[in-house]
Amino acid sequence: MSVMGCLRAGGLVLAAISITAGVTTVEAQQIDYPVDTVRIVVPANPGGGTDTDARLFAEYLGKYTGAKVAVVNQFAGGGVVAAQTVASGKPDGSELLLYHTSVHVANLTGTWPFGHEDFTALATIAQFDDVIVARVDAPYDTLSGLIKYAKDHPGEVTFGSQLGGTTEIKGMAIAVASEDTLRVVDAGSESDRTTALLGEQVDAIPMGVNNAQQYVEAGQLKVLAVLNETANPFAPEWPTASSQGVDLSFPLVFAVYGPPDLDQAAIVAIDQVIARMKEDPDAEKDFMRAKQVLSLRDSKEIGPFLEKEHDFVSSFIE
Known part of the structure; x- marks a missing residue:
């Protein structure tokens, strides 16, 4: 069954808990993967964005290599088991x-004993992308306006997050x-957080783009900024934080890791899969249908990116 066949219209939920991708076309056999069966372990429950990303990547890994790829959800222990x-x-x-950017937060706060350096x-x-939203009656229309208002009314503005x-x-970056x-x-x-915002218990919150669109269309919330230096393709009219002079670009990026000392043949093969995905127009279409934006980096590019991401997170965690 195709991964895309499992996607429900208008949502991210995938019906199957695991998939196998065993396409054996000439194109798929061009990449030689060192094993015939692969498990992609996900520290999240089925149906969310992390699970969706894993299943889409599994589809293309199987398509290009001919390997049978299964997605295994292991959320026990907050993802530590995975x-x-x-x-x-x-x-x-x-x-x-x-997994995604939370690997840094989990490790730096002691929730996970593993950090990105403990894997390949x-x-x-x-x-x-997350956006910052406020109620439609808020006395500011932009993130820069929120920051100015907070400076003019110290201690009065509350930002709701998940500790x-x-x-x-x-939230801490905006507080700084x-x-x-x-x-x-x-x-x-x-x-x-949404309930707290609508109930006037907090003044602003971060929210995913898809959910924000629903509340904006209903006239309940307004978007102050997209937390990325580039516009979001699903809502290109919303301003970025960078365009307002606020240096805050922090998307939730999904990454693939292997065990320490991973076989070089596997690393080379994954690099080839990423290169193929960059050239495959169906890849971008499939991820866009799932409300995800392709952000492809290979093993040579991911190291500097993860270090920058880690340094940003660690700067706010004592």
Whole structure:
């Protein structure tokens, strides 16, 4: 079954818990992968953005190599079990980990004993953007306006985030830009944060682009900024933080890791898969249908990117 066949219209939910991709065309056989069966371990439950990204990558890994690729969801222990599975796995390419920017937060806050340096970093695949939203009656229309308002009203503006996650880092970055006049508070998951914002318990929150579009169209919320230096393709009319003079670009980027000392043949093969995906017009179309933006980096490009990402997160965690 095609991964895209499992995608529900208008959403990200995939029906299957795991897939196998065994296309055996001449094109698929051009990339020689060192094993015939691959498990992509995901520290998240089925149905979310991380799971979606894993299944799409599994589809293309199988398509180009002919390997049978299964996605395995292991959220036990907050994802620690998944990280342990791959960190201690065989270095032959048969087990890979797919996770996102939270790997830095989890490691730096002590939630995970593993950081990105404890794996072989292979590639980045795609990314999600968060936007900063406020109620439509807020006395500011932009992120720069929110920061100015917070400076003019120290201690009065609250930013709802989820402590211990990437949204807390985003809140802390905005707090620093406001010279600590804005307060970051724990408001829970995105659904909880939204309820708190609409209930006037907090003044601004980070939210995924897809959800934000619904509330903007309903006339309940307004977007202050996209937290990326480039416009989001699903809402190109929304301003970026950078365009307002706020140096904050922090998308949620999904990356693929292997065990330490991964077989060089597997690294070369994944590099070839990434190169093929960059040239395959269907890849961008499939990810766009799943409301994801391709963000492809190979094993040579991912190292500097992860270091920069890690340094940004660590600058806000004591």
